[in-house]
Amino acid sequence: MNKNRSLKTEILFRLVIPLIFFVMVDAVLSYFVTLHYVDQAYDRWLLDSARSLAQEIKVQQGKVVVELPPAALEIFKWDEEDKTYFKIISTEQETLAGDQNVPEPLSPETDWSHPVYFNDTLYGESVRIVSMLVTLNATSERIFIHVAETLNKRRAMMTDILLADVIPQTILVMLTGIYLLSGLNRGLQPLHTLAKHIAARSSRDLSPIPETHVFLEVRTLTDTINDVLEQLTLAIETQQRFIANAAHQLRTPLAGLKLQAERALREQDVQAMKPALVQIQNCADRMSHLTTQLLVLAQSEPINSGYEPHVIDLGELTRKTCIDWVPKALQRNIEISFEGSQEPLYINGDEVLLRELLLNLLENAIAYGHENGNIFVKLENQPVPCLSICDDGPGIPESEMPRVLERFYRIPGSPGNGCGLGLAIVKDIAELHHARFKLKPNTKQKGLCIELCFDKPADSLRMLTQVEN
Numbered sequence: 001m002n003k004n005r006s007l008k009t010e011i012l013f014r015l016v017i018p019l020i021f022f023v024m025v026d027a028v029l030s031y032f033v034t035l036h037y038v039d040q041a042y043d044r045w046l047l048d049s050a051r052s053l054a055q056e057i058k059v060q061q062g063k064v065v066v067e068l069p070p071a072a073l074e075i076f077k078w079d080e081e082d083k084t085y086f087k088i089i090s091t092e093q094e095t096l097a098g099d100q101n102v103p104e105p106l107s108p109e110t111d112w113s114h115p116v117y118f119n120d121t122l123y124g125e126s127v128r129i130v131s132m133l134v135t136l137n138a139t140s141e142r143i144f145i146h147v148a149e150t151l152n153k154r155r156a157m158m159t160d161i162l163l164a165d166v167i168p169q170t171i172l173v174m175l176t177g178i179y180l181l182s183g184l185n186r187g188l189q190p191l192h193t194l195a196k197h198i199a200a201r202s203s204r205d206l207s208p209i210p211e212t213h214v215f216l217e218v219r220t221l222t223d224t225i226n227d228v229l230e231q232l233t234l235a236i237e238t239q240q241r242f243i244a245n246a247a248h249q250l251r252t253p254l255a256g257l258k259l260q261a262e263r264a265l266r267e268q269d270v271q272a273m274k275p276a277l278v279q280i281q282n283c284a285d286r287m288s289h290l291t292t293q294l295l296v297l298a299q300s301e302p303i304n305s306g307y308e309p310h311v312i313d314l315g316e317l318t319r320k321t322c323i324d325w326v327p328k329a330l331q332r333n334i335e336i337s338f339e340g341s342q343e344p345l346y347i348n349g350d351e352v353l354l355r356e357l358l359l360n361l362l363e364n365a366i367a368y369g370h371e372n373g374n375i376f377v378k379l380e381n382q383p384v385p386c387l388s389i390c391d392d393g394p395g396i397p398e399s400e401m402p403r404v405l406e407r408f409y410r411i412p413g414s415p416g417n418g419c420g421l422g423l424a425i426v427k428d429i430a431e432l433h434h435a436r437f438k439l440k441p442n443t444k445q446k447g448l449c450i451e452l453c454f455d456k457p458a459d460s461l462r463m464l465t466q467v468e469n
Contacts (some may be wrong), residue, residue, distance in 0.1 A: 005031045007191075014109050023169045027162065034161045038154050039117075039128070043284045046130045047115055050147045053086060057096075059138035064090055066097040082150040085122060091142045102146045105131055125150050190215060194222070206233045257283040309433075312354070314454075315345040315379055317385060321358040322377055325366070333372045336362075340379030347385055347454050349433045357429045361450055364423070369393040369447070390442045390449040399441045426450070 058065050066088055087102035089095050103120040110116055112133035120129055127148040134143040198209065208226040228341055257280060263277035297332050322338050329336050365375045367389040376390045396404055405427045423439075430437035436453045442447075 007303070008181075008188055011184055012177070012180055019173055019176060023166070023173055024168065027166050030165045031158070034158050034165075038157050038161070041157075042128070042149075042154050043117055043130065046117075046128065046147055046149055047132070049084065049086075049146045049149075050130050052130050053088060053145050053147065054132070054134045057088065057134060057136065057143060059136055062139065064096065064136070064139055064141055064143060068097060079149075079153075081152040081156070083125070085127070085148040087146045089144050089146075096143070098146075102148050103129055104126075104144070104146055121147070121249060123421070124149055127151065128154070138393060187215075190218065194218070198225075206236075209277055254283075309348045309350055310350055311346050312351045313344045314347050314349075314354070314385060314387065315340050315343075317351060317354060318358060318377065318379055321355055321362065322327045325359075326364075329366050329375065332366060332369070334366055334369055335373075336375045336377065338377045338379075340377075341381065345379065345381050345385055347433075349454075353429045353432065357426050357452075360423070360426050365389055365391040365393070365448075382454060384453050386451060386453040388449055389452045390447060392442065392447040394445060395441055395448045396439065398441075404439070426452075 015359045020105050053066075053068075056067055058067055084126050085099045085102050087095065087098035087100060087104075101122065103118075103122060105116050105118060110131075115130050115132045117128070117130050120127055127150055129148045131144060131146045134145060136143065163178060194209070206229045209222050210227060260276045260283065262277040264273045264280065267273045267276065318340065319338060326336055362375070362377075369375060370393055374391045376388075378390075380386045380388075405423050427437055430452055434455055436451075436455070438451045438453075439448050440451065441447075
C-alpha cells in the first residue's frame, strides 16, 4: 500500500468511481433502449412507404404492372437526410420496378405473414430494409416489396437522445464529486484538529484526549490512543515507584555499610576490625538479597515483565526447588516434607518467575518457622492445580494478613532482617499467572498456610494432551 495515500482521496475515489461506473452502465443500457425505440419509430415510417408502393401495383389484362408517375416517385424518394431505395419483384416477372440491387432476406424459411426488417449494406452505406409480401386477388403471382433507407436520421435521433441522457448525468457526477470533496474536507476537519491538539501537547502530558467534538467513528481511534496513554502512564508510575522504593530501601544498608567501613578504618588491630567486617558482610548480604528481590519485583510487573508463558511441569519444579532448599532448612533443624503425585502436572506459566515464587515462600517459611519444626509442601490437581506451603511458626494475625501483602510492610516486632518484599513478589507473580493467592491459618497446628490455585484446568489438560502426543 502506498504510504502517502490520502484518506480523503481514498474515500473520494471509492464514492466517485462507482458512480461513474453506474453512469457508464446506464449509458450502455440507454443506447440499446434508444436503439430499440428509434428503430420502432422509423420502421413504422419505412413500412408506410412500402404500403404506399403496394397501392401502385395493378393487374392489367392478367399481367402485374406498377404505375409510378415521376412526380410520385420524386415525392417517395424525397428526404433531406437519408436516401431511399426500393424494389418490387414478382415470382414470374422478376423486377417490376425500382433498383434491383436492393438486398433481400437471404433465409429461404422467411415468414412472410408479417413484414420483415433487417440491416444490410447498399452502395457502401448501411441501410435498414423492410420486406413484405403482397397478394392480389386477380393473379396468383407472389409480389415482394423491398424498401431500404440509410440510417442518418436514426443515428441523429439516437445521438440527441443519448446526449440528453448522458450530459445531465455527467454534470451530476461532476457536481456530486465537488460536493463530496467539500463534504470530506468538512468531515475530516475534526481529525486535523485532533492531530494539531496532540502535536501541541507536551511530552509530559499523558492526560486522555477529549472526545467532545469527535465523531463516533473516530472514537475508536481516540479510545485506543487513550488506552495507550493510560498504559504508558501506568508504566511510568510503576517505574517511578520502583525507583523510589529501591532508593528508599537501599539507603539504609548503604548507610550501615559506610558506617561500619569507617569504624573498621579507625581500628588498628585486625581482631578489633572483625565485628565491623562482620557487619559489613551482613550489610552486603542484605543489599544483595534486596537487589535480587527488587529485580524480581520489577520483572513481575505486568507492564515491564517479559512474561512468556509456556507449558511447564509444576510438580517437577516444586520438587526440585524443595530439594535445593533442604540444606538451608537443615541449618535450623527444619524438615521439608513434599506430598504430591508422581505424574506430571502441566500448567501454562513462566518457569523463572514460578521458581522465584517458590523460593520466597520457602525462605519465609524457614526464616519465620520454629527451629526443629516442619514445613509441609503439598501439590494437588483436583479440581484445579493447587500448591500449598504450611509451616508451624508463629503465623500471622488475621488483621495483618491484608497488610503483609503490601510492599515493604513488616509486622512490628517481626524477627529477622527482611525488607517486606517476599509476599508482595509472590502476590504479583500469582496475579501475573491468573492464580488465586490466599493466606490462612494452619488448621493442623499453629502456623501459616499459603495456598496458590491455578485456574483453567481445562487448558492444563489440553496442554498435557498436546505434550503427550
